[in-house]
Amino acid sequence: MMKLYIVPTPIGNLEDITLRAINVLKSVDLILAEDTRTSGKLLKHFEIGTQMHSHHMHNEHKTVQGIIQKLKMGTTIALISDAGTPAISDPGFLLTRACVENDIPVDCLPGATAFVPALVNSGLPNDKFVFEGFLPVKKGRQTRFLLLAEEPRTIILYESPHKLIKTLSHICEYFGEDRQISVSRELTKLYEETQRGTAKSILEHYTNRPPKGEIVIVVAGKSKVS
Structure with missing residues (x-):
């Protein structure tokens, strides 16, 4: 059949x-x-x-x-x-x-996917979220960041370790250094870790400690309070 x-x-x-x-x-x-x-x-x-x-x-x-x-x-x-x-x-x-x-x-079949555990353990709102996956490397990247900067729902991104610093820098630039984010890497593996904090603090953390393994970034949506 x-x-x-x-x-x-x-x-x-x-x-x-x-x-x-x-x-x-x-x-x-x-x-x-x-x-x-x-x-x-x-x-x-x-x-x-x-x-x-x-x-x-x-x-x-x-x-x-x-x-x-x-x-x-x-x-x-x-x-x-x-x-x-x-x-x-x-x-x-x-x-x-x-x-x-x-x-x-x-x-x-139902089963494993990286963004669900990363979202749940981020501590950020997960009743509504938008999954973006991997952002454009060059063409359309700035446009995507400008749109996502106004997104009120929690945002989920995938990223490779050698591009993480660049993406975190763009989050600081377009979303603001105080935007709350969570970065999970090596999910379900021996050295799994999740770092939570402001975009600036997470950028500083991984600038001093280059990451390994596939990465999920969870970003708080834009606050309704101006």
Whole structure:
């Protein structure tokens, strides 16, 4: 029976995978992986012998139609990324959209994603929030910051360690040095940490202590009080 499964994988701690995810990965005909070498370690750990094919941001436009044809022939396929939930700042949207357009069932399993624990443990309001993911590196970056500076909801950003100082500097510039933020890194791993404070204090902290690991920045929305 043709079906695409969207399967979240652990963002660090292997114990965060669900029993259902393991069962799906064992039962499907094919697994599409962002990096087969990275995912191979995960599959080996859980004794999953399902065949893998590569599906990443550099080839997804070319491979989608071929995958759709496989699904129409009755193949069951699971899509995974290196970590977290596919399509959340990772490949997955194009294939999911193509399946919907071709009336192919899509089943997205619940599971790990980095921004939820970062948001919850930030101590900032989480009843309403906006997820921005990775901001533009160059073109459109200033425009995005100007818009987000006026956003009243809590803002969630993804960032790489070598760009963190630049992004924190821009937060100070456009949002103000006193804006409350939280930076979480290495979530679910041994050296997980969360730093909370003003944009200026967090910038100073990481200027003196260069960070490692993937990073989630949570920024307080603009106060209604002028």
